[in-house]
Amino acid sequence: MEHLINQNVKNIAISGIRAFFNIVSNYDDVVSLTIGQPDFPTPSHIKEAAKQAIDDNFTTYTHNAGLIDVREAACQFVHKKYHLSYDPGSEVIVTIGASQAIDIALRTILEPGTEVMLPGPVYPGYEPIIQLCGAIPVYVDTTKNKFKLTADLIKQNITEKTRCIILPYPSNPTGVTFTAEELIEIADAVRGKDIFILADEIYSELTYDAPHTSIASFLREQTIVVNGLSKSHSMTGWRIGFLFAPKDITKHMLKVHQYNVSCASSISQKAAYNALTEGFHDGQIMKKEYEKRLEYVYGRLVAMGFEVVKPSGAFYLFPSIQSFGQSSFDFALELVEKAGVAVVPGSAFSKFGEGFIRISYAYSTKELEKALDRLEHFVQLKRK
Known part of the structure; x- marks a missing residue:
C-alpha cells in the first residue's frame, strides 16, 4: 500500500x-x-503548579486558543520583555510547542507554488512543512554574511511568488541574532508587500549582547511571531508554544489549530501560567x-x-x-x-x-x- x-x-x-x-x-x-x-x-514552582492542577482534576478540554489567563499572561510577558502588544482574546494561540505553531502558521498562509525564503543554514524543521503545503523553499546563502539574512539579500531574492520569509533568531544552528537596526532595514524592505514574516523567536530569552528585539515591533501587520517555553524555562517535554499575530491572521490559524489538536494540554497550560508569571525571570x-x-x-x-x-x-x-x-x-x-x-x-x-x-x-x-x-x-x- x-x-x-x-x-x-x-x-x-x-x-x-x-x-x-x-x-x-x-x-x-x-x-x-x-x-x-x-x-x-x-523549575520546581512550575512542576508544583502542574501537580496541583492534576490534584484539582483540571483534565478537561480548554478553549481552542488556550486558557484565557494563560493567553493574558503570555501577552503580558512579551509586552514587558519585548514591548509587543497583542490582544489576549483574539491575537494569541497557545500551541503544542513552537513546532506546532510553525506548522499551523505555514499551513494557514501557504498555497501550492508559493515560495518561502529561508536563511541557509537553518533549522531543518521548516522545509518539510513547506513541502507538505506544496510550497517551495528558497534558501539564501548567508555564510558570507556571518549567517545573517540581510535586507539586501532579501531584496535580491524576492519574486512574485514569495509568500513568506522565515526569520529564526537567535538562530539554530548558528546562534546569531539581529540588531534592532538590522530588523528595521528588513521591515522596510518588505513593508506593504504581500509577504508574511514568520519570526521564530523561541530562543528570545537567550541573548547575550543585548536584549531581544522582535521584528513585530516594526512590522506588526505582516508578522507572525512564534515563541514558547521550551528553551526559556527548560520545558521541552511540556510542549507549550505561542503564536502572536494580528487578529485577521490569527482567526484563520485558529481554525487549523482547532482541527489539528483541539487545544494544548490543560495540565501543561497550568504549568505555563506559573512559568509566565511566577517564573518571569x-x-x-x-x-x-x-x-x-x-x-x-x-x-x-x-x-x-x-x-x-x-x-x-x-x-x-x-x-x-x-x-x-x-x-x-x-x-x-x-x-x-x-x-x-x-x-x-x-x-x-x-x-x-x-x-x-x-x-x-x-x-x-x-x-x-x-x-x-x-x-x-x-x-x-x-x-x-
Missing part, C-alpha cells in the same frame, strides 16, 4: 539532527553535544550559565584553530571544518568513531551548512570539558 502514500510525505526525510543522533546511539563512551535540550530541570538564571559555557567553548575552539562566528544567542556554535577537506558528515562520523564526541553535521541544516558542524553547549561544564579535550586531541592528530 505504500504506493498510495502522499507523494509530498514520501519526499520529506527524517531530520538530519535526529538521524545522526540515532547513529551515535550505537556507539559506547560517547560525549554527545548534539541535541538542543536544556540540561536544567524545569527564570530564563535569566539559565542564560547566565549558558553565557559562561559559551565563553568557555568559544575560547577553546578558537585556541584549536577553528574559524567560528561568535554567537550572540541560543546555545549553539557552528564552527567551520572546511580546512580538513571532508564532508561534514564524514568529519562528524570520524569524530564519533575515533574520539567519542558527537556533534551534528552542518549538512543537516541545508546545503549551506556543508563544511560546518553544530556544537550544542546546553550541557554541563564537566561534559563540555571532556568533549573539548577529546576534540582537541582529535584535531591535533588530523593536522599532523
